[in-house]
Amino acid sequence: MKLLRYGPVGQEKPGLRHDDGTIRDLTEIVPDIAGPMLGEAGLAALRALDPDSLPVVPGEPRIGACVGAVGKFICVGLNYADHARETGKAPPEEPILFMKATSAISGPFDDVEIPRGSTKADWEVELGIVIGTRAKYVAEADALAHVAGYCLVNDLSERAFQSERGGQWTKGKSHDTFGPIGPWLVTRDEIADPQDLPIWLEVDGIRRQNGSTRTMIFDVAKLVSYISQFMTLQPGDIIATGTPPGVGLGHKPPIFLKPGQTMRVGIDGLGVQIQRTIEARA
Template sequence: MKLLRFGPKGQEKPGLLDANGVVRDLSEMLPDLTSACLGRATLDRLASVDPARLPAVEGPVRMAPIVADIGKLICVGLNYSDHAAESGMDVPSEPVLFTKATSAIIGCNDPVVLPRDSVKSDWEVELGVVIGKRARYVEAEQALEHVAGYCVVNDLSEREYQLERGGQWDKGKGCDTFGPVGPWLVTADEVPDPQNLDMWLEVNGKRYQSGNTRTMVFTVAQLVSYISRFMTLNPGDVISTGTPPGVGLGQKPEPVYLRPGDRISLGIQGLGQQNQTVHAWDAALIDG
């Protein structure tokens, strides 16, 4: 099942994508797709509905963030050994964790707005893991039982802020619009093996990233278990699990960074595609 939210900012509605790629309106069943909807009982109820009986949404629509009230967006750094190498960093012995501000979260095709004075903004295609059941000190063997589903995340990063401004990653990771998620939340039953998903990213039509989640240093199950030792994972929290090589920082002979007018496309096998246009700082694009 592919769950989603659609509509203008402040007017989002819950929906699902049917087998023919048609967006169906779930408003008669749910007021919105919130963290409270991610439990097994609600997901089973939604899965029992015949999509053909739901109203079809006509025309192109804005794809909104997949959950209305994402509580935490927790990211994992250097979780692909070849990406660590291109970044000039060691493969970590334990997962590297940082958070992205929830104010960074946007719909998958919303404008990406560079922060003022940005000179080193970068891209990262990542597998997002959406928590559906509270996880606290969970063993890896049971960790996937706490996952509602998966999504695409672009972990946009301002490298100067991240690496040259005091060594605190959050400053370069949590900028407004730097957390596109979606287009869909694909429920876990449709992703039997999250460790075998192809992923890719292009900028202006050039393929920069091609990878597969099988090369993660720490698996999804290991990450859910590990993070649950340090904080409670609640329904609606999202874990962004790291990126394969090919980021702008690692390009040779010189890094390549995002500029206004650039177009980013990225996707993960079975989880959909994102398309963003990069803009110079403009508060109206963020707030509107």
Template sequence: MKLLRYGPAGQERPGILDSEGRIRDLSAHVTDIAGTVLSDEGLARLAAIDPASLPLVEGTPRYGACVAGTGKFICIGLNYSDHAAETGATVPPEPIIFMKATSAIVGPNDNIEIPRNSLKTDWEVELGVVIGKHAKYVSEADALDHVAGYAVINDVSERAFQTERHGQWTKGKSADTFGPTGPWLVTRDEVADPQNLKLWLEVNGKRVQDGTTATMVYGVRYLVSYLSQFMSLHPGDIISTGTPPGVGMGMKPPTYLKAGDTIRLGIEGLGEQNQTVVQG
């Protein structure tokens, strides 16, 4: 299934894509794509509904973030060896973990705002993992049982805030609009292998990132298990799993976003995002 949330910001309604790629309204069955809806049982109830029996949503409404109620937005740094190399960093012996504020979450096609005093706002296409069932001290073998599904993430980053202002990376990752999520939550049964997905990103029509999750240093199973050793993972939590090479910081010379730029990105089978950059 491809689950989604549509409508004005703050007033999103739950929906599902039908076989023809049209939005069908789920409001009569669930209040939102969140909480117990993300459990195996909750997803099974939705899967039993014939999308053709649901009200068709007319027009082209705004997509909101595809999951609600996110308590934690956990990011993994330097998780592609070729991306680490382009930034001059070494592959870490354990995953680098940092947090992105949940207030950064926006819809997949909402504008990206360059923060005030920003000089180095950058892009990162990433595979997002959405937790569906409480996870604590889980094994790698059982890790995917705790995943509801997957989504496209743009881990927008302000590099000067991140690396030149001292302290942790969080302040360079958490500005409003720095977490476009969606367009859909694709349930895990539709993703045969999360370690075999192509992902890409274009800036102003030029392809700058073109990679595959096969080159992740630490895969999805490992990351869910690893994180669950340090903190409980709850339904709606998002793990953003790192980016392949091609970010602005790694270019020669480095290239960063400016107002008026357009970004298009996607992951095989998970949909696309389109954003316009504006000055915040």
């Protein structure tokens, strides 16, 4: 299934993307694409529905973030061997973890703000893991059973804030609109192998990132198991699993975002995002 949320910011409703391309309304079935309904029982109930019996959502509504009420937005740094090489850093021996503020979450086609004082705004296409059931001290062999599905993430960053302003990476990762997710949550059963997905990003029509999840250092199962040793993962938590090479910082000379540009972001099977960059709003 491809689950989504549509409507104005803060008023999103649950929906399902039918195979015919229409959005089908789920508001009479579930309150939101969030929390406990992301567990096996909730997803099984949705899977049992006949999509043709659901109301068609008319027009072309705004598509919001594909998961609501996200509790934790966890990111993994330097998780692609080829990306680690382009940064000049050794591949990590254990996953590098940091948090992105949930207030950064936005829709897949919403404008992206370039922060005030920004000099090094950057892009990062990533595979997102959506947790479906509580995970604490989970064995690697059991980890995927706790995954509801996957989504596309653009883990935007301000590199100067991230690396030149002291402290942790979070301040460079958490500006409003720096976490577009979606357009939809694709349930785990529809992704045969999350470690074999082409992943790419374009800026103004130029392909800047072109990779595959095959080059991830720590795979999805490893990440879910590893993170669950340090914190309990709850339904609706999102894990952004790292980015392949081609980020702006990795180019020689580096290339950074400015207002007035357009990004297209994609992972095979998970859809495409499109964002226009604008100056930050108050």
